[in-house]
Amino acid sequence: MKKLKLFALTAVALMGVTGVANAETAMLAQDDFVGISFWLVSMACLAATVFFFLERSSVPAGWRVSMTVAGLVTGIAFVHYMYMRDVWITTGDSPTVYRYIDWLITVPLLMLEFYFVLSAVNKADSGIFWRLMLGTLVMLVGGYLGEAGYINATLGFIIGMAGWVYILYEVFSGEAGKRAAKSGNKALVTAFGAMRMIVTVGWAIYPLGYIFGYLTGGVDASSLNVIYNAADFLNKIAFGLIIWAAAMQQPGRAK
Ligand SMILES: *C/C=C(C)/C=C/C=C(C)/C=C/C1=C(C)CCCC1(C)C
Numbered sequence: 001m002k003k004l005k006l007f008a009l010t011a012v013a014l015m016g017v018t019g020v021a022n023a024e025t026a027m028l029a030q031d032d033f034v035g036i037s038f039w040l041v042s043m044a045c046l047a048a049t050v051f052f053f054l055e056r057s058s059v060p061a062g063w064r065v066s067m068t069v070a071g072l073v074t075g076i077a078f079v080h081y082m083y084m085r086d087v088w089i090t091t092g093d094s095p096t097v098y099r100y101i102d103w104l105i106t107v108p109l110l111m112l113e114f115y116f117v118l119s120a121v122n123k124a125d126s127g128i129f130w131r132l133m134l135g136t137l138v139m140l141v142g143g144y145l146g147e148a149g150y151i152n153a154t155l156g157f158i159i160g161m162a163g164w165v166y167i168l169y170e171v172f173s174g175e176a177g178k179r180a181a182k183s184g185n186k187a188l189v190t191a192f193g194a195m196r197m198i199v200t201v202g203w204a205i206y207p208l209g210y211i212f213g214y215l216t217g218g219v220d221a222s223s224l225n226v227i228y229n230a231a232d233f234l235n236k237i238a239f240g241l242i243i244w245a246a247a248m249q250q251p252g253r254a255k
Contacts, residue, residue, distance in 0.1 A: 026089040034222050035089050037229040042081035048074040048237045055244055063247035066116045070240030073106045073113075077236050094213075094221045099228065100144045107136050110239065114171065117191050117243065118179055128176045132167055139163025143210065153214040161207060171196050191246035198239050205231035 028035050052071035056064050080102035087095035111132040118128070139160045146156015170176055180192035205227060213224025 026086060028085075028089055032089070034225050034229075035085065037226050038081060038085035038088055041229045041233050042078055042085060044233060044237055045074040045078035045081060048240060049078060052240050052244065059244065059247035060250045063117075063243070063250065066113055066243050066247065067240075069109050069113050069116065070243055073109050073236050074240060076105050076109075077102055077232060088225065092221070094147075094225055096144070096147050100140060100147075103140055106236065107140065108133055110235075111136055111167075113239075113243065114176060114192075114195060117188065117195065117246075118176060118183075125175065128170070128174070128179075131170050131174065132176070135163045135167035135170065137163070138166065143206075147210070147214065157207070157210055157215065160210070164203065164207070168200060171199055187246045187250040190249065191243055194242040194246070195239070198235055198242070202231065202235045202238070205234070 028039060049071050052067050052074065056067040056071070059067055080098050084095035084098045084102075087093060087098065111129060114132060115126070115129040140163070142156050142159025142161075142163060144156075145151045146153045146160065180188060183189065209224050209227030209231065212227060213220050
């Protein structure tokens with residue numbers, strides 16, 4: 001375990017150094033508030049990654065894999081934020097392709113997290129994970145095609161919304177929701193309830209970003225990126241902290 005931690009921290013540190021080397025090409029302007037938001041989220045992701053990996057050994061064994069996944073999500077986002085920040089600072093354009101590559105990896109990991117939290121206490125059926133994955137793919141493919149201009153922005157939005165609504169159905173009324181309610185485990189019910197709030201309220205910020213960015217006449221890259229950055233801060237970092245807090249409530253945790 002010590003080795004894994006050391007490896008993870010070294011990897012994160014190396015990525016940080018690469019990012020610093022790239023930063024020589026452009027400077028952050030004092031009044032570039034969108035650029036500043038890219039910086040803030042990138043550093044918060046770095047700190048969260050170190051925290052989640054270090055806290056892994058303080059939570060009960062069944063929750064450890066959830067902490068690992070939380071650390072991977074913020075670690076992957078950290079690397080993408082280094083690139084996204086550079087794109088924004090040097091070109092003033094939306095880093096759409098890096099953004100969606102990040103989402104394509106981290107959103108399925110967050111879906112896995114739902115599944116792991118359920119199986120930390122009970123055996124969970126893997127069909128839950130595959131259904132959540134299907135909703136994720138529809139949501140992201142629709143959003144990307146719309147944002148990158150392959151299809152009409154409104155059509156992309158509608159397809160993306162359909163994927164998200166399907167995910168909401170699964171976590172509220174589908175098997176995942178039923179299992180959590182039936183488990184009778186307090187930490188699980190707390191964690192699952194909070195995760196559900198994140199997917200409903202926290203994730204609702206993304207379609208808002210899309211609306212302000214593309215559907216109010218012309219393209220507003222500043223609103224789009226500030227809103228997406230704030231949403232990532234909440235949904236990647238706060239999400240991991242919620243799982244960590246629930247795990248620490250579970251009796252029998254390591255001291
Ligand atoms: C860490 C990144 C996360 C949690 C990203 C989540 C992204 C979404 C929930 C995106 C949702 C969208 C819609 C619901 C409709 C419009 C298109 C999207 C892709 C912005």
